[in-house]
Amino acid sequence: MADPDLVDYAVDYARTKGASYAEARYEQHRQQSFILKNGVLDALYSGEDRGIGVRVLAKGSLGFAATNTLTKPEVRATVDDAVKIARASVRKNPIVFAREEAAVTDWSVPEAKPLADVSIEEKIQEIRHVDDQVLSLGYKVPARFFLMSENRITKYFANSEGSRIRSYSPRLRFYHFLTVAHNGGVEQSHRDFGWSGGWEGIRAWDLTERVLAEARSMQRSLTEGKKSPEGKMDLVVGPHVSGIAAHESCGHPTEADRILGREASQAGKSFITPESLGTRVGSEVVNVVDDPTVEHAIAFYRYDDEGVRARRRYMYKEGRIHEFLQNRETAAAFGTQSNGASRAVNYNVEAIVRMSNTFVEPADHSLEELLEGVKYGVYMKSFMEWNIDDMRYNAKYAGREAYLIENGEITHPVRDTVIELTTPAFWSAVDAVGKDLEFEGGFCGKSDPGQALDASLGGPSMRLRNVYLR
């Protein structure tokens, strides 16, 4: 029996077992990755992961079961499991889903140069070239760690309301972690690159130049960097910092399941409440969106894992909380519609509310214009250490590449710049937004069992006025 038939069978069989709603999701992940560590190809991973996950609503409770044995008896047993454990759950408040139109469609991400057509030798050679170029700089680089990975994801989703969606999504990733040392000092940096599409992504990234620029800036920090100034002053942040702030202090707190407390034990809750829509949290120039339809961004999709069509969502619009990220379960609780934010990392876990490509919407300032307006301050181009509390209110970003700004000009590198601000303090201080939108191809962690999911973190440079740095 072909896999789509098994998926359809799972949905139909679940209904006969008494599920008021059923969905089944087949996923096949063809993965390849390798680590080049200090010039040595450590290990190459190549695998094909596939299976079917079944989620049912029975007696107002949710049950989910998954199998990778794709036979009719096994899928039948999996459905039996899902229905049985759903029925065993006793809830005072039955779970309901917001109504959505059924969708029957196929979508795929085009590959100019299909990942499957590129030999492993070529892929290794590409990264070895990056490594060689880093070494050719002549710096002391005691640890060089490169991870190249790809995942070609095929899905088939069906539910008891008639949705039937097929998709193909190839994804390419590169991660580097560098350690540069000089005269007893050490600088470390890690960056993530992500691409939905084929091998052409490697050229779009301009990989070698980007890694070399990072290494050069690390060396310069070590040789020319001075202690970062402390106190209240203006700050210009680069796309790397805008992106993490958009993800951590806009995306996460507007996840509806977090607001409702469904993730309270692990990923935490939110400083935002159901009544917070319209509340000011930033200046009028702040617009933060989550958009699965950004072409080539690592978290691109047309339909989510509940079969709902994807669209752009404004979480913060003109500085006010504008929209929450919703799946069908949370949308029903809020009396609204899903906005297509339901995703799972693989067939064997439930889909929950997730960000996709989250970014500060660019405006029209050049970086030079942002800097020109600063008499004395810091330009934090990128960060290394970061964290935020489980209410998404107290965030810290520690600078990796940063410079002193004097009279609108960058003068010299500074080290150990730290922003430790509340979410409203950060976003309210933004007075100008640049046009140099960039994305980092990161991961987002949530749920139990943990789902580390592809996510873009993006934004342009931004200027913040009179914030406390230390």
Next chain:
Amino acid sequence: MEDIAERIVNLATKLGCEDAIADVIANRSYQIRFARNEPVISNRWRETSASVFLVYDRRVVASDIKDLSKVEEAVEGLVKVAKASQRNPEYAGIAKSPFKYDRVRPDPKILRLEDGSDYVEAAVAGALEEGAKECAGSFWKYEDEHRLVTSNGAVGRDHRASLYLSIRALTSPVSSGHGVACATKLSQFNPSKAGHKAGRIASLAKAPKPGQAGRYTVVLDHLIFGALISQLAARASAFAVLAGLSPLGRKVGRRIASEALTVVEDGSADSIGGRRFDHEGVPTRRKVLVQKGVLKTYLHNTSTAKRFKTRTTGNAGLISPEPHAVFVGPGDWSRDEIFSEVKDGLWLTNTWYTRFQSYVTGDMSTIPRDGIFRIRKGEIAEAWKDIRVTDNLLRLLKNIVALSDKAEQVMWWGEVEVAHHVPYALIKDVSITRSAE
């Protein structure tokens, strides 16, 4: 499952691989997630797969084969991939048997457990009795069977089963506590105790005030001390040291912590992280990582051990060495004596988001969550919120003053990823920062 591992290894050997490992794993785990005091979803898994490691002409390839009806095709494909790959000059083989494994059997009562609802209810009831208004968490029955075969003669079977419950209790949106229960025997599983602990901390944490930056003497409860030791254990992997992801480079034989700290890694002990053998088939065993503050070894597989001119510690993962279960040697202070020692300090109960500015130096920060308390003269003076520990991993370990005389087993989402058995810790001069408004 019986013969799949053998088939994989035999075929790989026949195709010219000098080393091959197959670990066929049947996962039969079951979970209930709960929030707002009731279940939100129940999950069950029926998965069987083979975790495979092959070496062809020193070219190392790893994989997970999920379609076990096409094992031959998958192995042939992997050997082709290996041939196209590049040699790893640092690869030094896998361990050679004969090995003898301890007889460890899972608790049949856990294996028979079909429904965890009663345990969720017991945990939630415990928290509500302490005054909590809202509870969320997860109940897990972990069960997996392993059949491991290597081309160096190791043949092992391991059936692992354990119970775990994590509960967070809230008395208000900013007042919470966390508790966990871990057991390898049903009779030892106590979710009610975890619920009571979470609820009690949440009740004590009512009306927290914004904390103040400074340097404090701090009592670390089990979850946050477990998170700190978890960082130490992860950074002790030889892989982390070689990749620049550790402050422990060139520190074996040197003092990295206070004399009060002794840390043992032991996958063979009774623990929810327990296992009979590592990924190379090496029997797990007790080894001292830190003895009275001195780093004794890194965690090794056969290849990293050769690099460091030592023997494998039985910590091989599929690619890199990893801890299985970590035990901190208890001190000789009672819990009350630890608190009494704090004239003016803090009690931190949990944390998350531990991140490093430099892995080599150990500069890091982590954000306490759940109950945060100002302690004066050994008593809770007030609850705090909105603070961050901004310090250095090795400095924190060197500033340990005392450990309590009883350890608890903890594991927690994201921060304590394998079982840790830890006491309360008293640490002096901890740097606390907070956000500017």
